[in-house]
Amino acid sequence: MCEPLTLDGVRAAVAELLYQEPSAVDDGADLLAEGLDSVRILSLVERWRQNGAQVSFLELAERPTVAAWWLLLSARLPGDDRG
Template sequence: MAVTEASARADVAELLYLEPGELDDGLNLFDAGLDSVRMLTLVERWREHGVEVSFVDLAEHPTFGQWWALLSDA
């Protein structure tokens, strides 16, 4: 199964206890409550689906819009 924008949004929203539609592309995910343990969970989940993205890349780009740009390029 490929990682799509909708599935990535749902993954992130789940860990922030939001509905996917509530996850704004410009929201700083760390300000919204995402921590390093949850971020590692996402990295591993996405790697299982063949997306090579690093923890550091995500940490340096804290919004979902930036994350999707990284994921879609990977």
């Protein structure tokens, strides 16, 4: 079973791919400028889809910040009734 998605979990996943501590990741920083590449974004898409959040590579690439990703992911979690 997959762990539920949380903001801290999203930050930790990004930090792992950037070889940083989660506390070093700025939620508003442009992750592409920080060194996150398309292959790593694709790995995050797959990870989060396995957790039930239906997101696409393009959606993440258009807004490459932890804060924007969390807004998108949290709205798409299973059991969310917002649409």
